[in-house]
Amino acid sequence: MENSRETGSTNDGDASPRNANYYDIDDILVEGELVPVVFYKSANGVKVDPSAEKDSVEEGAKVELPFWLAQELYLRQAVSLSIPTCFNQNTRREIQADAACVDLKSRCPYFYEFGCKIAPLVGDRTIGKMLLSTFQMRYKEILTKAHTTAYAPASKSLAVLTKEETSLHEAARSSMAAFKKWRIGGPRFQRASVLGRKRKSTE
Amino acid sequence: MAGQSDPHISLFSPQEIEFMAEDELVEIVPNIRMDPLNFISGDFGPFFPQIPAKVPLWLAVALKKRGKCTIRPPQWMSIENLTHVLEGEREDQGAFQAVPFHYIEISRLLFDHARDDIPDIYMVRSLIEDIRDVRLHKVETNLEKFSATSAVKISHLSAMEVNVVRPFVVRSLQAFYKHDNPVVMADLDSSSDIQPQVRQPQVPRNAQRQPLKRR
Numbered sequence: 031m032e033n034s035r036e037t038g039s040t041n042d043g044d045a046s047p048r049n050a051n052y053y054d055i056d057d058i059l060v061e062g063e064l065v066p067v068v069f070y071k072s073a074n075g076v077k078v079d080p081s082a083e084k085d086s087v088e089e090g091a092k093v094e095l096p097f098w099l100a101q102e103l104y105l106r107q108a109v110s111l112s113i114p115t116c117f118n119q120n121t122r123r124e125i126q127a128d129a130a131c132v133d134l135k136s137r138c139p140y141f142y143e144f145g146c147k148i149a150p151l152v153g154d155r156t157i158g159k160m161l162l163s164t165f166q167m168r169y170k171e172i173l174t175k176a177h178t179t180a181y182a183p184a185s186k187s188l189a190v191l192t193k194e195e196t197s198l199h200e201a202a203r204s205s206m207a208a209f210k211k212w213r214i215g216g217p218r219f220q221r222a223s224v225l226g227r228k229r230k231s232t233e
Numbered sequence: 234m235a236g237q238s239d240p241h242i243s244l245f246s247p248q249e250i251e252f253m254a255e256d257e258l259v260e261i262v263p264n265i266r267m268d269p270l271n272f273i274s275g276d277f278g279p280f281f282p283q284i285p286a287k288v289p290l291w292l293a294v295a296l297k298k299r300g301k302c303t304i305r306p307p308q309w310m311s312i313e314n315l316t317h318v319l320e321g322e323r324e325d326q327g328a329f330q331a332v333p334f335h336y337i338e339i340s341r342l343l344f345d346h347a348r349d350d351i352p353d354i355y356m357v358r359s360l361i362e363d364i365r366d367v368r369l370h371k372v373e374t375n376l377e378k379f380s381a382t383s384a385v386k387i388s389h390l391s392a393m394e395v396n397v398v399r400p401f402v403v404r405s406l407q408a409f410y411k412h413d414n415p416v417v418m419a420d421l422d423s424s425s426d427i428q429p430q431v432r433q434p435q436v437p438r439n440a441q442r443q444p445l446k447r448r
Contacts, residue, residue, distance in 0.1 A: 142408065142412070146411070146412075158412060161412045162409075162412035162413055165408055165409070165412055166409075169379065169405060169408075170377050173373065173376055173377060173401070173405075174373070174377070176401065177373055194408070197404070198401065198404050198405060198408070201244075201400035201401050201404055202398075202400065202401035204400075205244055205396070205397050205398070205399065205400050205401070206397055208244075208246060208247055209247050209393065209396075209397045211247075212246075212247030212248065212251070213247075213341070215341075215345070
């Protein structure tokens with residue numbers, strides 16, 4: 031863990047990929063996404079659901095846990111994971127119909143990252159393919175919007191983008207905007223703020 | 234080398250690109266006598282009145298501002314050549330015409346500082362703007378064709394064009410690579426962007442190779 035803190039953001043062939051994004055706020059948020067699980071074993075003294083009456087979880091209880099907890103319990107074989115709602119058949123059908131219009135943000139703000147994390151655990155190979163085809167279809171939309179709306183923030187179309195897509199869009203938009211600003215020109219030299227001030231008397 | 238302005242997305246600001254373009258050589262006709270100038274990049278001069286000399290663009294602009302020289306616009310900045318390039322760009326939608334690597338920056342600097350040295354400046358300026366717009370549009374249509382690619386080769390892109398699309402291209406290529414690669418998918422549960430170093434510089438590097446050949 032210690033050595034990965036140094037390279038947290040650059041992530042250059044890190045020895046411990048588990049903690050490569052240790053300081054990455056997005057990575058932390060991805061792991062907060064909820065996963066439906068079924069407990070294999072009963073657990074005393076835990077209260078996963080705030081509305082539960084007892085401080086225990088019975089065997090066979092169906093609960094939604096954040097990914098980081100679900101993953102650890104799964105590795106200890108205490109729970110079984112099922113596929114989160116944002117990757118279920120309904121969503122897939124909608125994506126197949128027209129990926130560009132699906133509001134992925136409300137379903138899961140970190141759709142792609144979360145998909146990558148959950149796929150090996152639930153052992154569903156189709157998730158990876160679905161992510162790729164989704165991105166392929168939505169990619170073009172992001173591109174054209176980013177370059178045409180270099181100045182005006184287009185609010186409506188951006189609302190359906192996931193966090194990953196938003197940052198992609200923002201990267202394209204800001205570089206295009208910087209180029210346009212440079213092209214138009216303006217004062218080449220800016221006056222330093224310390225200049226032109228009236229000198230204060232030192233007394 | 235990464236951009237200083239925003240290390241997070243490794244983007245050069247347009248001003249930085251312009252700074253790099255100022256190292257390109259242009260021909261000036263001085264109207265003063267001056268001893269040779271010895272710089273790290275080489276020796277320039279000596280300068281005699283009315284004898285053309287090759288100097289970096291930044292020096293040319295500095296001399297021009299003081300009224301010590303006139304700048305000779307580069308060969309490619311002639312109306313015939315630009316018209317030819319523009320026609321080529323419009324006819325061939327797939328490929329890009331070979332233009333100087335820093336044509337956008339050089340032309341902007343000359344238009345700003347040496348407008349009286351360029352014949353038919355309005356024509357030249359509008360031609361260059363047309364070329365730039367056609368090419369940028371072509372870049373965009375090229376990018377739209379991406380799907381599940383992990384490497385791209387586009388010849389004859391200029392510095393500014395590469396820089397404008399760099400952050401977007403880098404990220405989308407990373408995403409395509411990641412989702413298209415079952416091996417990466419499998420052993421990554423928390424390492425989100427494996428091997429960004431390998432993928433990252435590919436488009437810029439291919440494109441930047443072009444001017445080196447021509448020099």
